[in-house]
Amino acid sequence: RVLYNSGGGKTWVLCGSNSPNPNGDWDSTWTYLMTCNAVKPSGLPVVENSSEDLASVIAGWNLDFPKDAPPVRYIRWKTLANWGNVTHITIGEMTFYGQVQQ
Numbered sequence: 201r202v203l204y205n206s207g208g209g210k211t212w213v214l215c216g217s218n219s220p221n222p223n224g225d226w227d228s229t230w231t232y233l234m235t236c237n238a239v240k241p242s243g244l245p246v247v248e249n250s251s252e253d254l255a256s257v258i259a260g261w262n263l264d265f266p267k268d269a270p271p272v273r274y275i276r277w278k279t280l281a282n283w284g285n286v287t288h289i290t291i292g293e294m295t296f297y298g299q300v301q302q
Contacts (some may be wrong), residue, residue, distance in 0.1 A: 216272025
């Protein structure tokens, strides 16, 4: 059970770039976009989940980038905390929507 547990993301940072350094450094080619937090609706301890918690995960989270965020081609995720205090992160799916700036 990884629902609000184990490697499920709790707090993370999203950065963007149009020309990232191919060596993988977190250098000036990356621009901070936002910090995200997954909120457990019930507030129950990590090992306990309510039907509201399950419904929240099934529905997914919509995270809106700030309106002044620059358009970027590449997104980079940096995990700050996960629900299980483990050394990995579990991501099921990510979909990005947006508008192409003319």
